[in-house]
Amino acid sequence: MLTDEQKESRVNFSRNFLRRFQTEQNDFLGRIITGDETWVYSLDPETKRQSAEWRDFDEPRPEKVQRKQGALKVIHMNFFDMNGVILRWPIPIGTTINAQYYKKVLQDKLRPAIRKKRPGLLESGILFHHDNAPVHKARAVTDVLAGYKWELLEHPRYSPDLAPCDFHLFPKMKEHLRGQRFETEEDIIQATKVAIKNLDKCSYVTAFKDCL
Template sequence: MEWKHAKSPPTKKFKSSRLTRKVMVIIFWNSQGIIHIDYLPRGTTMNEEYHGIIVRQSIKKKRQGKLRRGVLLHQDNAPVHTSRVSLAAVDECGFEILPHPPYSPDLAPTDYHLFPNVKKHHRGRRFEDDHELTTAVETWIQDQEKDFYRQVINT
């Protein structure tokens, strides 16, 4: 409500802008680059079963030759990562989870290194469809030098 007299000009109303459509991406990466990238269908979210499948199949498969040295898995405390099914998959594969203190987003390299750089590179661009966006993101990821991933993991 707004107080005004009878001869006041009408209040200006701003048009609400269209909501930005979002594409949910799942990325696992290490100091050498991307291990797994996947895009969820629109309207779905990551669930514990899907997370378990990715850990069991994709990560274990791509880390085949390096499993002898052990795998340290660093992920945040999102409910899907700490669910019984996800933790069972990690344990089944013999991976070790690095502890992640609650409310510490500054310790998740994907949140402070990878995603901000992807967003900065594509800021201001309009994509016709999801396929064009995913192609642009994957091209950017492939164009990164090995040091891009290594510098964060080794610090």
């Protein structure tokens, strides 16, 4: 349960977000880049609705597949804006994700991807958003963002429902992957790439407007 302080933080975030949108309109939303990390497993069992099927009254119910403990999994780091995914970065298995690693992704992967796919954003001014994970809040990371002159949008603690990656991109991506079984790390990476490519591009606009 959220404390009164945390609830107030959520309200202030939403008010500030709405206030800026009312002032700047789509120029505000169009400059936001948001990102986060998520696990993608070798098997993500189907939901009850996905696995539902017609069967005769006396036909036995099919056995539901369960994910085994210790199953193969890959962390995917994704960054996107209103126009779609800018960077999809699968993190090699065994990699320690600390502030230095995250900083290198911002420097060596994300910034070049922005320069290639959204060159105008670097000139218009990026509004950067990620959650309050310790890695994201580390001094090494905030110094890089300050050096790039990217404005960091505050995110209230314990509020995944206010993070577009958590309420939009990752659920939709994983919905495409449910029920599939992958044997190798590369299988997971390629399937995730296809799942993201197949997402409706208009839904990225909706993801940001849902924050209002």
